[in-house]
Amino acid sequence: MPLPVPVLAEGVDPAWLPPAAFEPLGTRRTLIRGSGPMVETVHGEVADAVARFGGRVVRDPEPGDGMSYDLVLELTGASGDEGFACGRQDGTTTVTASGRRGLLYGLFHVVRLGEDAFRGEWAREVHQPAAALRMVDHWDNVAVHPVMGQVERGYSGGSLFWADGRARGELERVRAYGRLLAACGINAVAVNNVNVHRTEARLLTDRIGEVAALADALRPYGIRTHLSVTFTAPIVLAGLETADPLDARVREWWARATADVYAAIPDFGGYVVKADSEGQPGPFTYGRSHADGANMLAAALAPHGGTVHWRAFVYNHRQDWRDRTTDRARAAYDHFVPLDGKFADNAVLQVKHGPMDFQVREPVSPVLGAMPRTRLALELQATQEYTGQQRHVCWLGPMWSEVLRFRPEAESSVGESAARGGGLVAVSNVGDDPFWTGHPLAQANLYTFGRLAWQPGADPGRLLDEWIGLTFPGASRRLAAGLHAVLDGSWQTYEKYTAPLGVGWMVQPGHHYGPSVDGYEYSPWGTYHFADRDGIGVDRSAATGTGYAAQYAKPWSEVYESPDTCPDELLLFFHHMSYGHMLHNGKTVIQHIYDTHFKGVTEVEEARETWASLADLVDPARHARVAERYEEQLRSAREWRDQVNSYFFRKSGVADAHGRRIY
């Protein structure tokens, strides 16, 4: 029986799967061959499309029925392979897959192609995801956290999964979410926050049924479910007096608990763990290494085919700002590189893309090039914690693409290594908001992430246009160009009006929205800029600084070591420079700060105008939501401009070369 496509509640946006995106498919005659649950999902999709647009779908016809088909979708096996082949000959487009998910991805490939899927002839192309794991991590709490709320760093309303301590039970919406994820290539979801509080801890044991219900809803779209667990689960859930990963009772408890999880969810993906980080417990408590900790969980998961994702976000968050020798940027490398080769095969070390924490500009984490004998996953952040919190347009595709194409050493890019290793992970930007992501244009971030996880070398601009094409089917050239224009440069725009030259962290403490130049300057978080009346920046050179630059292989260790070769956009991350220092771009540091901040605001004003000019082409609710957020973005960008410029003018005493207003 074909699986019906999920029905969206009134007012919920279809995002990049509006019915009209299925029109080219829906007007055609499609043949589906094969069997198994995923074929029913594919059948349901096609059946829904043809019912809407007048085409036809046939399932496994008798040989010699004499029919001809525009599209043949064929599953030839039942492997775990996710690839598919697609070609067109003699008026028929054919998608073949040997694995369950491959057929689904092939279908969505056809949807993406639109009318092009049914034009001309083309040779059979093989499509294969670069990374086996393409995951979104939800920082959703089950119980509302007094400070962080229902979703930690969530800017899209409540959680799709949980509300006020309970499972929401709105599984049709969860199914629709799984469908959106599948359509951009994502195949794994972690359903709860990496900060595992008391209520969430119990999802592992007596509340596993609630996780299983989510897994059941997501499975038809090829998505495996993962769970964040607390390292102290044996203590808080079972009353053991230790969580020592080398203690036999602890290991036995995890083995049993994990077997119970798999009894409830046979295709369970595995655990996500934040240990010894920002107050979360971990193996350090017992004098054990992070390899000990991760491998203990890996051993529990291995018999069932599961994986542990062990986060590398470990640093001293009780640092003394007076101490300039401790460098948070060094921490992940210092903690984990000595453990290279010690992690089990099904233990993945999950590494944030930069050494700090999702700032708008950071160098690529040196860990990503320094652990050849460890499966590394790359962690990106779709939720815009530091990049405008979905009140600002900030399309992160270009930033992620830069990271993925960065080559820590000659052999592989970050994207290639992560794809071969532990996969690509993004912190979700989705909630129960009608537009899914708060800001309607922030949908592009989730979509782009999924597609980059499939193909890390893809041109992000092409993926953006893909998203535009799906989300606004039949968009006029003016609309498509306008959407591209407001999104394409939005990351660089955001960078311009916020913290300059890679220095980061000039945000309001705690909630991280809006400027506070000194907000983290005297804090324990290890996030300083050291601005004084003469200059600004952190000396992370090996020669005179913290030595962080030496954590890179050549050529990067040399490039970053000297201000002469360090790229402008990272200069203050690696060096403390005088305001009068001349950048490669021909401006002084201080004049660059002024210019970019004025420019960034101008660019927001222009984007707002562009958006306003599209009012006749976008449905009113979506247009109004975006227009309203542009007002806030502009207000906020002006606040950033004026606070940052005033701060540095007051400190440096250097007047703007163009005499613009600084307060």
Place this chain on the structure above:
Amino acid sequence: MPLPVPVLAEGVDPAWLPPAAFEPLGTRRTLIRGSGPMVETVHGEVADAVARFGGRVVRDPEPGDGMSYDLVLELTGASGDEGFACGRQDGTTTVTASGRRGLLYGLFHVVRLGEDAFRGEWAREVHQPAAALRMVDHWDNVAVHPVMGQVERGYSGGSLFWADGRARGELERVRAYGRLLAACGINAVAVNNVNVHRTEARLLTDRIGEVAALADALRPYGIRTHLSVTFTAPIVLAGLETADPLDARVREWWARATADVYAAIPDFGGYVVKADSEGQPGPFTYGRSHADGANMLAAALAPHGGTVHWRAFVYNHRQDWRDRTTDRARAAYDHFVPLDGKFADNAVLQVKHGPMDFQVREPVSPVLGAMPRTRLALELQATQEYTGQQRHVCWLGPMWSEVLRFRPEAESSVGESAARGGGLVAVSNVGDDPFWTGHPLAQANLYTFGRLAWQPGADPGRLLDEWIGLTFPGASRRLAAGLHAVLDGSWQTYEKYTAPLGVGWMVQPGHHYGPSVDGYEYSPWGTYHFADRDGIGVDRSAATGTGYAAQYAKPWSEVYESPDTCPDELLLFFHHMSYGHMLHNGKTVIQHIYDTHFKGVTEVEEARETWASLADLVDPARHARVAERYEEQLRSAREWRDQVNSYFFRKSGVADAHGRRIY
């Protein structure tokens, strides 16, 4: 029947009324004459003391019984007069009062005198409170506020009155609180926060019974109960569509609601109102003046003898930091002085002591000298919102005394005017903490406030010793001297290590604990210091600044107008000065900042040592609580020192003349 004294639960500190403080009285023979409920209170006090220490108490004996008495307490009337006379002749100390409360205050006077009350002979002295109203305002919420908690700006645990949306019903503790208040001369309590939220609004109407229960508990100690109300009560409680103070239905509603309040609480004190302030509604909504608003409530209260306390804390809390012409310090004067003479007789304008908000150093509010035809109450803050939050020792007696003795014009001091006018008010520092005030030594603030309200010209050092004598009866010379030493200079110590020279506001936004030099610098709250690389401070002169200095009468307008005559400790409040400016104390501004910050920390270290040296003389629980808080105070003071010094060193580039460590 004598009223039994309240029984304290196990572990609750008796504060300044420990049983031993009653020993001199309790060993004597006392005669009580008079009738009425307050005489029963007095009788209960004496009966408890003599039961404990072996004396005797007699009530209204037959003439000629032949007994002689050490003490005679006599009520001769039933007026509202609060004074009493006290003298000693022929071995008998006599207290006479013509009013109910006078006898009670006379009794506590005898307790304060201790053995001295029964030594020698002395002429009859008349004691009379300077102010008719001596009030504490509780910022206690009924329902826990998501940000502010159960008690707004409370640092002493929960509320004595409310918990989780309900009345606590622990009336014995409330009675004990009333007794402590009476013993220092306080005669009025406002039982809920001036920010009146939805739950609290209903105390006025259907929940008045809960207020009446508190009033019943407090009444035997001479305390009238007041209630904070919301200006929109007619809308939120009765569904009227307006709260316009000139609307007949609104006026009628208030008249009726107020009559109902008095039916429940015949001696109800009146209303406290925060209107058009920090988001609270008020008469501005209807284009009416604050006199219109206050007088409408005064009219409702007048038939019953009640008073409205209308707060003058009105300013623009959505200011643009870029705008240097708007000056929050001016706001209360600008709003209220034009209304002088327009307020009803039973309307009191309640004015904070400084123009900003309870900073450790502010000039006296110019409103206090500029409204001769208005009854003004002076509002002080016993809860240490900006002065260490009861984790730091900061005895505010000297600061309050400075304010009270300040003479806005030649005729009267602030204390004399407020006493004649609307009275003295302190925001309470009390909660359900076993020591009442969180920090055991913070009890001295509440005690000192009550005594200064009775006698605004009193020497605060003498009141401090009075508190020490009562709280530590029979203290050795070493203990008394040690307590005096750690408290007496603590306000100046706190000033030294926090914001310098009157500039204020260098605190962490929101919770207001700990340093953040730029924390409020780019905020909408109107609280700026304008530090740049050359200097710091706010030009509030008439000649070149905001004109605030001209809100004072001569000589103060002239004194504050010029940096040459402005007192050092207020220099940066009134003037923007270069770091090299030479103070009257012979130091530059920058060197003064460095010196005071190093000195302040040294003083905390010394106080901590002094406290440690008293370990053998103080009960262990109290000693430990204070010792533990000294650790935090010292940590915090060092943080203040280092952040403030580093901030100004980085900005000014001027090295410390003594080469001390600045980061």
